[in-house]
Amino acid sequence: MKLTKEDIQFIDNYLENSEVIYVDIRMEMIDHVASDIENRIEAGDTRSFYDIFKDYMVENKAQLLDDNKQFLKSADKKIWKTFVKQLKNPLTPLLFLASCIGFDALFQNYSIETFRQFISIIPLVGFTGFILTYVVYQGVRQNKRFSVVERLAFPFLAFYQLPNIFISRTKDINGTSDLFWTIGSASIALTLMLILVIISIKLFVDYESRFKSVV
Secondary structure (H helix, E strand, O other): OOOOHHHHHHHHHHHHHOOOOOHHHHHHHHHHHHHHHHHHHHOOOOOOHHHHHHHHHHHHHHHHHHHHHHHHHHHHHHHHHHHHHHHOOOHHHHHHHHHHHHHHHHHHHOOHHHHHHHHHOHHHHHHHHHHHHHHHHHHHHOOOOOHHHHHOHHHHHHHHOHHHHHHHHHHHOOOHHHHHHHHHHHHHHHHHHHHHHHHHHHHHHHHHHHOHHHO
């Protein structure tokens, strides 16, 4: 016996009201809950869906909420695995090299103040890229929330402060070694930000195809 669409929607609403806010996690849980309830009905439980569901939640709600936390940890792991995979992509050293060339050209042709201003906007590159892709994604998704998508904000925040360290070093550029260190460090920061934007787009596209049915 299969549950009706109304039954599935009831489970979905219940989980959402129980702070399981991410659609992808709820879909995993709905499959599990619906399967267990169907098994109970097939085993001879003649009560209504709502009575069976009520007893099921009394027995399993705490475990489901704990599973929700584990799903969030899995989302974080997926982000970092995707990030590490992108680091190994041949495009990454090319991005770093292009950044080094660009920063060196800035230093050679403009004042140190202009050079420092360009370094200071590195966080905005990543932040703006993330916001633009996220806004577009949410527009397509009709404001549905997905775990991996929203938790992408954490690595962006983690890297956000990196350029401040490099800016402080630009005050003491007294020789070639200091210049190489500053340009190299700034290029690393910019490359990391660009990688985050790239994996954001990749993950958005992945979720677009996997969860198209819930739009």
